[in-house]
């Protein structure tokens with residue numbers, strides 16, 4: 001279960017999920033089991049820049065932050081204003097931006113960041129129309145350093161959706177290496193994390 005979420009976090013998440021189901025795409029924050037699988041890709045040496053797309057109420061954020069060496073940058077790009085407020089209040093150390101993932105290059109430019117080392121995403125990819133999947137993936141590919149890594153969180157229960165196959169194809173046309181990790185069953189719903197490297201030119 002997603003047991004580490006506090007009551008306040010759970011309430012905020014559920015209330016936004018009920019009001020904007022297709023934007024939030026889940027009814028519970030992600031479990032710590034998935035968060036661990038995702039945090040694995042965060043560089044633990046140097047001073048990397050890491051971006052979270054769709055941080056929601058921050059279920060992945062703390063594990064990512066714990067792994068980052070001091071001097072690193074940790075940005076969060078969230079489209080929902082209430083989630084943004086929640087994150088700013090609960091995690092004042094996080095660089096929270098109220099923006100669309102598809103606008104990542106512009107945002108990074110404004111922040112004086114030329115490339116990022118890791119992008120961690122849990123936006124509801126399989127619910128997005130194809131053109132929005134493409135826009136957001138292009139934004140990620142454009143923003144990653146050549147050695148950078150991209151992770152995308154999807155749900156096993158979404159496998160039957162046409163958007164799921166389309167997203168799998170879009171990942172493979174965007175990145176040379178696309179590795180779906182073993183499903184994490186201890187999540188509601190069960191989740192699968194894709195690890196992608198080397199954006200195609």
Ligand SMILES: C[S@@+](CC[C@H](N)C(=O)[O-])C[C@H]1O[C@@H](n2cnc3c(N)ncnc32)[C@H](O)[C@@H]1O
Nearest residue numbers: 026029030054055056059079080100101122123
């Ligand atoms: C499934 S929730 C994941 C939240 C959190 N990362 C977790 O794992 O519990 C998806 C989040 O992505 C945000 N989101 C959806 N579309 C987005 C977009 N285009 N740009 C930025 N955030 C987006 C939603 O508002 C929501 O907070």
